[in-house]
Amino acid sequence: MTLPPLLLLRTPSPKxxxxxxxxxxxxxxxxxxxxxxxxxxxxxxxxxxxxNQNKCSCIPCxxxxxxxxxxxxxxxxxxxxxxxxxxxxPLTLAEAKQRMGVLDSxxxxxxxxxxxxxxxxxxxxxxxxYPRDTQGCILVGLGCKSSLSATEGTYITESKKALEQMWxxxxxxxxxxxxxxxxEKVGLVIKNKGE
Numbered sequence: 364m365t366l367p368p369l370l371l372l373r374t375p376s377p378k379x380x381x382x383x384x385x386x387x388x389x390x391x392x393x394x395x396x397x398x399x400x401x402x403x404x405x406x407x408x409x410x411x412x413x414x415n416q417n418k419c420s421c422i423p424c425x426x427x428x429x430x431x432x433x434x435x436x437x438x439x440x441x442x443x444x445x446x447x448x449x450x451x452x453p454l455t456l457a458e459a460k461q462r463m464g465v466l467d468s469x470x471x472x473x474x475x476x477x478x479x480x481x482x483x484x485x486x487x488x489x490x491x492x493y494p495r496d497t498q499g500c501i502l503v504g505l506g507c508k509s510s511l512s513a514t515e516g517t518y519i520t521e522s523k524k525a526l527e528q529m530w531x532x533x534x535x536x537x538x539x540x541x542x543x544x545x546x547e548k549v550g551l552v553i554k555n556k557g558e
């Protein structure tokens with residue numbers, strides 16, 4: 364059974380044009396008593412979408428892959444990758460899955476994100492609470508609060524605990540499942556709410 368991709372639903376707000384809040388849903392491998400899928404949902408904070416420009420925009424909506432990464436600045440976090448064909452066009456997760464195992468599929472996993480004429484490197488999922496804590500990466504938290512300060516606006520809370528939960532989610536599976544996750548890669552789908 365292939366684990367469904369993570370889903371990041373963004374909710375841009377005209378009230379705070381310098382940030383984009385959202386939710387990141389991580390599917391759990393266990394089921395409820397009624398047989399329903401269970402999920403872990405985290406809060407996200409990103410920069411606004413400004414055509415994928417370096418250090419001032421979140422990445423475009425699309426389909427990506429995440430893998431564990433040890434950052435010199437943020438330590439244990441996750442890195443966002445993009446499947447691309449032989450001429451550099453981004454592939455959907457379904458297109459990449461179709462090509463897996465095919466010799467000379469012309470498909471490569473890149474740690475740079477292409478979109479709108481820009482190529483972005485080192486997009487991570489890491490700790491942070493405010494827009495000043497990111498240069499285009501995805502910050503995770505357990506919730507959000509509104510600051511009394513007009514300049515701070517809404518921010519995310521308990522970011523370290525949220526990233527710890529994400530690591531527990533990654534490591535919750537058996538050694539066989541963990542090997543499969545690394546081999547098959549874990550998908551990340553990013554959408555704007557309502558699309």
